Amino acid sequence: MSNNYAIILAAGKGTRMKSDLPKVLHKVAGITMLEHVKRAVDAVEPAKTVTIVGHKAELVQAVLEGSSECAFQSEQLGTGHAVMMAEPELAGLEGQTLVIAGDTPLITGESLKNLISFHVSHKNVATILTAQADDPFGYGRIIRNADGEVQKIVEQKDANDFEKQVREINTGTYLFDNKRLFEALKDINTDNAQGEYYLTDVIAIFRQAGEKVGAYVLRDFDESLGVNDRTALAKAEAVMRKRINEKHMVNGVTFINPEATYIDIDVEIGAEVVIEANVVLKGRTSIGERTVLTNGTRIRDSKIAADVVISNSDIEESIIDEGVTVGPYAHIRPDSLLKKGVHVGNFVEVKASTLGEGTKSGHLTYLGNATIGRNVNVGAGTITVNYDGKNKFKTRVGDNAFVGSNSTIIAPVTINDNALLAAGSVITKDIPKDAIGIGRSRQENKEGYATRFPFHPDKK
Known part of the structure; x- marks a missing residue:
């Protein structure tokens, strides 16, 4: 049996979509974004997949049709908090766990397979799926050391002039050593501007402990697209x-x-x-x-x-x-x-x-x-x-x-x-x-009767 596991984040409402439908249930090329992500995840043959549900959970669960375990996130307190909800299903298991957002419909199974191969061959405790952006504005930047290992992820608002020039960006998809993931999650807190548990704080914990964090770069930047509004949804539709x-x-x-x-x-x-x-x-x-x-x-x-x-x-x-x-x-x-x-x-x-x-x-x-x-x-x-x-x-x-x-x-x-x-x-x-x-009246011809009507030449 595979020692790969997966967590799909699908609890959010998606306010910018301005829709009663949960964001991950909007369709791209005929199926929901969640189904696209689930198909890509299935390509790595995970022993267990846990989907984090929250907003209108019953609709999300109906789309999954029992193909995934579901964990309920009653309050959306950040990506780190969402991953914590999967702990009862995954804690203590040997192997690696993929964490991926349910609003990334363009990701492919091939890229996720490559991510896992890279992670295992480099013996990383965590591997970030990254991409090279022509315009990285707004994205978290990947800062590497001389050996190519990831030192940190710097958000746009915190980046200095040098870091803003970096084109390698964080896609929000990660692969972790499963046990270390849930151990590190116990050490993160909400001491930040948003008052949320950030999954990226786990990366900092690993680096502080001297553990190896790597990054695998997508070949196709389009695969990194996260859909947060109708404009991005239309772009995803066009690419697909x-x-x-x-x-x-x-x-x-x-x-x-x-x-x-x-x-x-x-x-x-x-x-x-x-x-x-x-x-x-x-x-x-x-x-x-x-x-x-x-x-x-x-x-x-x-x-x-x-x-x-x-x-x-x-x-x-x-x-x-x-x-x-x-x-x-x-x-x-x-x-x-x-x-x-x-x-x-x-x-x-x-x-x-x-x-x-x-x-x-x-x-x-x-x-x-x-x-x-x-x-x-x-x-x-x-x-x-x-x-x-x-x-x-x-x-x-x-x-x-x-x-x-x-x-x-x-x-x-x-x-x-x-x-x-x-x-x-x-x-x-x-x-x-x-x-x-035959089911019709018989035709009867009235000789000379047409002369009585205004259309007839004799009436003009």
């Missing part, structure tokens, strides 16, 4: 989106304009897919090989097979089989299944319905709570009337049926195989196999 899109491009996906394409982190995309600008892929969506998604398409939590073309349409919680074409301007609502070779054209809405192989609905149609067979033609203007104000009812259309344009099908009703529904009909009864269903 760039990472995601580049990963897919490396795997053979074509982006016409990656800067204007929005893909959540859990989306899967096959090779040779073409994605135009302003496409949004959310949740646990998967896109099969050689599929084309044109400008403006939005897909959420759906499974799209290979060789599909979706043109400027919305798809939610549905399954689209191989060779289907959708759109433009179609809306596929939850619990729908479009089978192989289906065509759903412009201004067609499908909800909780199955369309069989080869079926076509080209224009201006609503198909709700319907099961439609193979090779059915659904004419323009067809409406399934599925709702009586309280209950939903199903429409069933058999294989090879033909539904004429401007038809209204009042469910529950079944149109059997090979039946023909005459254009303009209102259908309230089942149509047998091979039959024609």
Whole structure:
């Protein structure tokens, strides 16, 4: 079993976010910041992870879904105090403990693995994860001695002119010898301007005792970003989106304009897919090989097979089989299944319905709570009337049926195989196999009556 442990700090409210939601539960690329951090932490395979919760703890715990122990911090009295809350879970254990903030969604598992390797190989009692900043203003600076060991962390307000020139900054992520961490925490106090327990005071205690403190420098400064307000949240979203899109491009996906394409982190995309600008892929969506998604398409939590073309349409919680074409301007609502070779054209809405192989609905149609067979033609203007104000009812259309344009099908009703529904009909009864269903008034022509109306030439 691993002798790595982790503490995730997730108790804060995040006042600058100006939100009722705890800061760590704001989302970046489709999942919460806390979930991003937890995934990175999981990459180092900790024997135990303890998440420090406080503000709206029940919401934070719900996101974790039992994947972490939780320790409650009733008052937010600083980072050192937060780490103290984990002592009942971790005290006395041999190994090293990672301490990381839950608002650092860009950190990667690879960087945390490198941090641990560096810490162990250098036999440090503590290792600070640092980064080189182009503009270090506002950050705590890492001051090293001639041997490269960390002497101290100096905050911006306390730095002298020389220290202000240092570009290596403290990211707020640390690795400690677990036993020494909790021993040192007993020696820190609140004798400071904020009246809080600072975790950084532990570093000073180690140095005063002559113990070895090191620093591992991140390769990518972006990983150090802590999100404290909506501006930083937007920056994190942009960086994460760039990472995601580049990963897919490396795997053979074509982006016409990656800067204007929005893909959540859990989306899967096959090779040779073409994605135009302003496409949004959310949740646990998967896109099969050689599929084309044109400008403006939005897909959420759906499974799209290979060789599909979706043109400027919305798809939610549905399954689209191989060779289907959708759109433009179609809306596929939850619990729908479009089978192989289906065509759903412009201004067609499908909800909780199955369309069989080869079926076509080209224009201006609503198909709700319907099961439609193979090779059915659904004419323009067809409406399934599925709702009586309280209950939903199903429409069933058999294989090879033909539904004429401007038809209204009042469910529950079944149109059997090979039946023909005459254009303009209102259908309230089942149509047998091979039959024609007609539900409309007969046309009557009144000879000469048109001359009575103002539009007629004889009236002008």
